[in-house]
């Protein structure tokens with residue numbers, strides 16, 4: 001099992017990319033930036049892109065994003081530290097996430113976590129010595145109907161037990177192929193997954209079953225019973241009643257109209273002016 005980052009223990013990435021890597025990342029970044037009206041909006045996928053290169057959001061990755069998007073490294077760091085999918089230290093080849101949110105926890109997720117943490121000898125956001133697995137407690141993945149759920153690089157492994165999760169981890173560490181319960185029919189590496197999250201498809205998106213039997217149970221029951229959703233009122237696109245008149249400032253639902261009242265508040269006029277300033281900077 002190789003460690004994806006190609007570095008030994010204690011070694012750090014250099015502070016910049018070599019010319020070939022820089023050119024490749026620049027070309028990919030240009031593709032990402034072109035998807036957005038403002039360059040800075042491309043920051044999230046670009047962080048995934050540098051993560052796909054280094055196995056985490058490295059200092060040189062932060063510097064690259066900042067330079068490419070005209071941001072400060074502090075601004076990029078502020079975003080990278082906000083979201084848990086961005087790693088601030090080298091990640092293992094596989095992120096194994098055990099859902100310990102409420103439903104999974106009571107259905108066995110807590111037991112899986114305890115067992116797997118003991119078995120692997122690592123805690124939350126820690127990586128095994130061979131670099132194969134980074135273990136995480138994760139929040140609900142909207143797969144409660146298959147609880148308890150374990151994710152490997154965001155692929156679903158449903159209805160797990162401590163034994164099945166331990167076998168899954170052993171297979172990953174040994175380099176044996178594993179097959180997710182739903183979705184793609186294989187598990188890619190952390191860096192490959194990061195590139196997909198940067199917006200570069202790997203052709204696996206339409207593999208496998210998306211919605212399994214428990215997910216479809218409700219709609220099948222509704223069809224069998226002849227249940228249907230209420231019609232929308234004529235001329236609307238939602239079931240919410242249409243407002244008879246525009247809300248007045250101070251009325252309920254009028255927050256979009258109210259002026260700024262604190263320094264942290266931003267009025268629509270100020271927001272529009274800031275947008276114009278940002279657009280002028282971009283042009």
Ligand code: FES
Nearest residue numbers: 099104140141143
């Ligand atoms: S609580 Fe685990 S997937 Fe929802």
